[in-house]
Amino acid sequence: MKIVVLVKEVPDMESKFKIIDGAKIDESQIAFKMNDFDAYAVEAALQLKEKFGGEVIIISAGPDRVTKEVRQAFAMGADWGIHVNDPQIDAGDNFVVSSALVKAIESLGGADLIMTGVQSEDYQASLTGVVIADMLGLAHCTNVVKIDVAADQKTLTINRELEGGLNEVLEMSAPAVLTIQSGINEPRYPTLPGIMKAKKKRLDVKKAADLGVAELGEAGSKTKFIKMFFPVSDHKAEIIEGDAKTAAKTLVDKLKNEAKVI
Amino acid sequence: MAQRFVSERNLKFLLYEVFDAECLVRYPYFSDHSRDTFDMVLGTAMKLGEEILYPAFQEMDRKPPEYADGAVRVHPSVKAYMRASGEGGWINAMHPYDAGGQQLPYMVFSACGFIFCAANYSLSVYPVLTAGAAHLIETFGSEELKRAFVKNMHAGKWQGTMALTEPDAGSSLADITTTAEPADGYYRIRGQKIFISAGAHDGVENVVHLMLARIKGAPAGVKGISLFVVPQRRINDDGMLVFNDVTCAGIYHKLGYRGAPITQLAMGDNDDCRGFLVGEANRGLAYMFQMMNEARIDVGLSAAAIASAAYYAALEYAKERPQGRKATEKDPTKPQAPIIEHADVKRMLLFQRSVIEGAFSLILQLARYTDMCRVTDGAERERCELLVDLLTPIAKSYPAEMGIHAVSQGMQCLGGYGYCDEFPLEQYYRDARIHPIHEGTTGIQGMDLLGRKVVMKNGKAMALYFDEVRSTIQSASGDDALSACADELEAALKTLEDVTAHLAGIAMKGEIELFLADATLYLELFGIIAIAWQWLAQARVARKALQGNPSESDSNFYNGKLAAFRFFFAYELPRIAGLARRLRNSDGLTVAMKTEYFED
Numbered sequence: 001m002k003i004v005v006l007v008k009e010v011p012d013m014e015s016k017f018k019i020i021d022g023a024k025i026d027e028s029q030i031a032f033k034m035n036d037f038d039a040y041a042v043e044a045a046l047q048l049k050e051k052f053g054g055e056v057i058i059i060s061a062g063p064d065r066v067t068k069e070v071r072q073a074f075a076m077g078a079d080w081g082i083h084v085n086d087p088q089i090d091a092g093d094n095f096v097v098s099s100a101l102v103k104a105i106e107s108l109g110g111a112d113l114i115m116t117g118v119q120s121e122d123y124q125a126s127l128t129g130v131v132i133a134d135m136l137g138l139a140h141c142t143n144v145v146k147i148d149v150a151a152d153q154k155t156l157t158i159n160r161e162l163e164g165g166l167n168e169v170l171e172m173s174a175p176a177v178l179t180i181q182s183g184i185n186e187p188r189y190p191t192l193p194g195i196m197k198a199k200k201k202r203l204d205v206k207k208a209a210d211l212g213v214a215e216l217g218e219a220g221s222k223t224k225f226i227k228m229f230f231p232v233s234d235h236k237a238e239i240i241e242g243d244a245k246t247a248a249k250t251l252v253d254k255l256k257n258e259a260k261v262i
Numbered sequence: 263m264a265q266r267f268v269s270e271r272n273l274k275f276l277l278y279e280v281f282d283a284e285c286l287v288r289y290p291y292f293s294d295h296s297r298d299t300f301d302m303v304l305g306t307a308m309k310l311g312e313e314i315l316y317p318a319f320q321e322m323d324r325k326p327p328e329y330a331d332g333a334v335r336v337h338p339s340v341k342a343y344m345r346a347s348g349e350g351g352w353i354n355a356m357h358p359y360d361a362g363g364q365q366l367p368y369m370v371f372s373a374c375g376f377i378f379c380a381a382n383y384s385l386s387v388y389p390v391l392t393a394g395a396a397h398l399i400e401t402f403g404s405e406e407l408k409r410a411f412v413k414n415m416h417a418g419k420w421q422g423t424m425a426l427t428e429p430d431a432g433s434s435l436a437d438i439t440t441t442a443e444p445a446d447g448y449y450r451i452r453g454q455k456i457f458i459s460a461g462a463h464d465g466v467e468n469v470v471h472l473m474l475a476r477i478k479g480a481p482a483g484v485k486g487i488s489l490f491v492v493p494q495r496r497i498n499d500d501g502m503l504v505f506n507d508v509t510c511a512g513i514y515h516k517l518g519y520r521g522a523p524i525t526q527l528a529m530g531d532n533d534d535c536r537g538f539l540v541g542e543a544n545r546g547l548a549y550m551f552q553m554m555n556e557a558r559i560d561v562g563l564s565a566a567a568i569a570s571a572a573y574y575a576a577l578e579y580a581k582e583r584p585q586g587r588k589a590t591e592k593d594p595t596k597p598q599a600p601i602i603e604h605a606d607v608k609r610m611l612l613f614q615r616s617v618i619e620g621a622f623s624l625i626l627q628l629a630r631y632t633d634m635c636r637v638t639d640g641a642e643r644e645r646c647e648l649l650v651d652l653l654t655p656i657a658k659s660y661p662a663e664m665g666i667h668a669v670s671q672g673m674q675c676l677g678g679y680g681y682c683d684e685f686p687l688e689q690y691y692r693d694a695r696i697h698p699i700h701e702g703t704t705g706i707q708g709m710d711l712l713g714r715k716v717v718m719k720n721g722k723a724m725a726l727y728f729d730e731v732r733s734t735i736q737s738a739s740g741d742d743a744l745s746a747c748a749d750e751l752e753a754a755l756k757t758l759e760d761v762t763a764h765l766a767g768i769a770m771k772g773e774i775e776l777f778l779a780d781a782t783l784y785l786e787l788f789g790i791i792a793i794a795w796q797w798l799a800q801a802r803v804a805r806k807a808l809q810g811n812p813s814e815s816d817s818n819f820y821n822g823k824l825a826a827f828r829f830f831f832a833y834e835l836p837r838i839a840g841l842a843r844r845l846r847n848s849d850g851l852t853v854a855m856k857t858e859y860f861e862d
Contacts, residue, residue, distance in 0.1 A: 016815070028813040033305075068298065075302060189309060192351035192364045195302045196294060242595045250595070 001054035001153055001174075003045040004105055005078065006116035006128060007038045009062050009069045013121060022227045034069040037117020041180040043187040044147060045115055046077045052153055055079040057111070059104045061089055061097050067203060074198035075190030081201070082107070086208040086216075093221035094123075096213075098131040103211035105136065110175060112153065118143055118179040129179035140177040141170060145184050149174075265316060265686075266578065267380040267571035270308060271819055273373045274301075276623055279803045281630050283369045289637035291358075292367055300370050306350070307374035311381035314343055319382040322521030323689050329513045333464060334523045339385055340465030347389035348418020354393065361400065362416060368629040372563060376622060379567035383693050384521025388421065390560055391460055394553045395422025395472045399491060402541035402549045407491055411470050421466040424553060425473035425492070425527065427457045433706055435547060436483045440475040440529065442490060442537055451475055451492055451537040452530035454511075457700075461525030462494060462510035468503060469494040471527070472553065473537065474546050481544065489546035490537035492529065507535035518692025555651075557701045558658040559628055565665035565697040566621040569672075572690035573614040576672035579685070580607050583676075601675070609833075610671040615822075616797070616830040617668040621661035623796035628657050645726055652715045652723035653792065655707035660789035662697035663704060669694045708781030711788060716762060717769075724762070731755055731795045738802045743824075747831045751798055754791045754838055761787065761845045768848055776850050787841040794835045801827040 011017070015030035045056045058073045058081035060066050070081045082104045089100045105111060114136075119126040126142070133140030145167065146159035154174050159167045161181050190198070208216055218224070240247045240254075255262045277283045283300060286292040318339035328335045347353050356371050357363025378386040396415040399407050414420040431437040440453025453475060455461070462469055471492040480486030495503040511526045529535040541549055584598035591599075601607045631646040638646065673680035673687040680687040698704045716724050735752050738744040765784065769777040804823040812820060 029815050068301070071298065072302065072305070075306075189346065189350060190302065190306050191349060192303065192306075192355050192366065195299055195306070196364050198302070199294070199296065199299055239597070241597055246595060 001048055001052045001112045003048060003054065004057050004059055004111040004114045005041050005045045006101055007058050007060045007069055007073055008035045008120050009066045010035045010120055010122040019228050022229060024228065032065060034072050035117050035120045037119055037180060037182055039187040040182055040184050041115040041117050042073045042076055042078060043185045044180055047185065048149060052149065057081060057108065059101055061100055063090065070203060071198045072190060074201045075194040076188055077194060081203050083203055083205045085205050088208055088216040089213065091217040093223045094125055094127045094131060095222040096215050096220045098128055098135065099215050100208065100211060100213045102132055102135045103213050104206060107211060112174045114177045116179055118181045129177050133177035138175055138177050139172045141172060142179045143181045144178045145181050266574040267316065268377050272619060273304065276626050277369060277373055280800055281369060281626050283367060286367050286633055291365060291637050303366065303370055304373060307377045310346065311377045314346060315378055315381035315385050318385055320686065322384050326520040327463065327513060327523035332510050334462045334510055334513055336463040336465050336523060337521060340388055340463065343385050344388055344418040344465055348416065353389050353418060354416045368632045369626055372625055372629040375563055376567045379564040380571040383564055383568055384519055387522050388460055389418060391424065392422035394556055395424060395470060398472050398549060398553050399540065401552060407538055410497060411491060415470060419466060420468040420470050421460050423458050423461050423469060423471045425455045425458050425471040428454055429456055433703060438474055438476065438487065442475040442477045442488060448536040448538055449490060450530065451490065451535040455527045458525045458527055460522055461527050463523055474550060475537065477543055484547050486544055487546040488543045489540040489549045491540060492535065492537040496536055507532045517695055519696045554701065555654050558654050559625060561697050561701045562621065562657040562661040563625045565661035565694060566618050566625065568690050568694045569614065569618045569665040569668040572669040572672035572687055573618055575686050576675040577611060580611060580675050607675055610675055612826055612829040613671050614668040615826040616834060617664045619826060620793035620796050620830060623800060624657050624792055627796065628653055648723040648726055652727055655711040655715065655785060656789045656792050659704050659707040659785055660793060665697060666694050705782055708785035709778050712765065712781040712784045713778055728755060734795055734799050738798050741805055743805060744801055747798060750831055750835060751794050754794060754835060757838060757842045758788060758791055761842050764846050775853050776848055779850065779853050780845055783841050783845055787838050787845065790834060790838050794830060797827045797830045
């Protein structure tokens with residue numbers, strides 16, 4: 001099977017986030033890693049490759065540092081990849097990035113399966129998989145927690161997770177796009193031999209022009225970014241310190257003069 | 263927030279900024295590597311630490327190995343981790359490609375080892391012991407032995423151990439009594455061993471002991487000791503594993519480090535224990551010392567790593583625990599301050615950092631020399647080998663001894679909670695205590711340093727060491743912010759030279775007992791100066807980085823480094839004055855002390 005896995009780099013959520021000019025995260029202060037949901041997708045693809053043979057191709061969009069996550073997938077066992085590296089694409093919204101990823105997939109002559117995480121840990125839009133399926137005119141299934149591929153390598157039986165602890169089972173045909181839910185498997189750890197091989201695996205770097213992507217940056221986006229901010233809670237709590245008598249006096253004073261409720 | 267046990271930022275600072283690990287890739291042996299592969303290896307080690315090792319840290323302590331009917335049942339994580347270590351290529355990571363390894367530099371592997379030990383010391387030891395034992399077979403064993411044992415050990419299927427200690431021969435290996443009688447293609451082994459780490463357990467299919475024994479008729483003392491491979495189960499003619507008459511007679515119940523069984527072994531109860539000679543007869547102790555020296559550096563690394571985990575637990579608590587107010591705040595209605603704002607808590611945290619980061623820096627310094635041994639030859643190789651030899655007792659003992667004090671100060675930050683098992687500090691304290699004891703006690707290390715290492719090759723190693731430290735002093739002298747500390751380190755070196763000359767004078771007079779009486783204090787003095795050297799080297803890099811307009815988080819990191827550096831020079835280095843005073847006084851107080859005076 002020819003399986004494409006779309007991998008995104010996200011900030012490590014343990015990082016200290018700082019917003020610059022209300023517009024973007026200060027990237028100098030944070031560490032990056034592979035989106036956890038995408039790691040499950042890589043593992044699912046590798047398991048299918050082990051069963052049916054074929055190849056696993058990683059596609060990722062982002063700046064130079066993204067190669068680290070692609071090579072991480074290589075170290076797990078993926079075969080080769082495409083790095084879509086163009087600031088004009090990065091400056092666009094999900095539609096622009098998805099358009100570029102679609103062009104990269106088309107440059108491969110398509111694939112039997114396209115997988116990605118159900119969402120990214122940072123933006124949590126859950127859009128990439130479904131937008132790409134729509135652009136490619138393929139069937140898709142989200143929240144996938146189990147994949148069975150029949151011997152014909154075309155018939156897919158998919159379990160998807162629903163709210164309330166439910167699953168539903170669907171049948172569909174490849175080629176298709178699947179967005180993978182966490183817990184579907186246990187992503188393998190890269191091995192040291194895998195890490196050494198990863199360095200030598202093929203990684204094609206593509207610009208927007210190489211892929212023929214026309215929709216770029218803000219102009220090509222379907223949405224307009226306005227601002228980014230840390231929400232301020234409207235609810236305030238205050239712990240009144242001191243012995244019981246002093247604290248009670250302070251509380252009455254605050255209820256009378258600040259909250260004006262008594 | 264996930265429990266933090268190491269600073270990845272600090273590991274990378276030491277690896278790349280202080281010790282320039284990337285420079286190794288210029289040598290053909292390491293040329294397949296790059297910063298990217300090093301980072302990926304470190305990243306994978308962090309994942310293993312966070313996802314396999316740390317989750318079992320507390321449970322392995324609460325549910326220690328169980329012994330029943332000669333079998334030892336260990337925590338299920340042992341099997342999982344041994345498998346992950348074998349399949350991941352960690353057990354033979356530093357080996358050449360043609361031996362199945364990945365030619366990983368020792369520096370990078372040490373950083374990974376630091377992560378594993380900090381995450382869960384008990385669990386981390388299983389593959390480390392296996393790697394050391396397999397390395398002995400590979401280095402000195404016959405091709406037949408290598409074929410029979412090494413592959414399964416590297417795969418994490420078979421455990422390796424180091425079987426030296428006996429009931430009446432611990433530090434004094436010259437007195438071991440386990441015997442080996444020549445038979446048809448093997449030796450019949452009879453005897454007992456105690457304190458054998460991971461000597462029997464159900465996390466693996468087999469246990470392979472690298473065991474010291476005396477061939478019948480061998481000379482007395484250390485010159486009659488040979489090294490044998492003694493498997494718990496041997497391979498019969500049909501290729502099946504069968505009982506090799508090695509019985510686990512019991513396990514010890516320990517203060518800490520409780521996730522790894524320390525076993526008592528009986529060999530030859532049925533007169534059917536077969537051992538296989540490694541290398542030449544009567545050369546066993548020399549062979550074993552290859553493994554022992556590696557193991558001693560590993561002990562230092564582990565001690566610093568446990569202290570690191572304790573530090574981050576204490577730091578997290580200190581940031582979150584409000585208690586008391588600043589001394590200048592007189593209003594009791596004002597909120598309490600987090601305890602990290604109190605100067606005495608800052609002192610305790612700085613002490614921990616200064617010990618941990620200084621000690622780990624020394625470990626990496628030795629790892630760097632070891633890596634250079636692999637890629638150089640002639641005089642440069644000899645220089646690096648001598649420096650590793652000289653500094654091994656320091657790299658073992660300074661973190662082992664001071665790591666306990668560091669963890670203790672971490673516990674102190676938590677007050678009463680630190681003493682309770684709701685927080686991990688009490689476990690770190692118990693886990694840390696083994697390190698001055700195993701792989702050669704601190705007393706043995708002191709005698710090794712003063713009685714052997716300092717004087718070897720007519721003091722050549724010492725001269726090389728002084729050159730190394732003075733090179734760092736010289737490079738720091740031009741920086742106004744560092745020059746005073748550079749001068750202090752130069753004065754400390756002169757103190758060390760003076761004390762060494764004084765003690766050598768006693769040795770020259772043939773008063774050997776007096777010469778070695780305070781070797782432990784000499785080791786301590788030497789260790790403090792070695793750590794000061796490492797701090798000056800780190801401070802130089804931090805100062806330079808701060809001049810390059812770093813980001814806010816980097817700026818905080820480098821300023822933190824400088825604070826820990828200044829702390830070490832202000833609070834720790836002055837301790838050498840008292841030690842030097844005692845070492846210069848050769849009144850023989852302890853030598854003269856009579857046993858009967860200890861009665862009441």
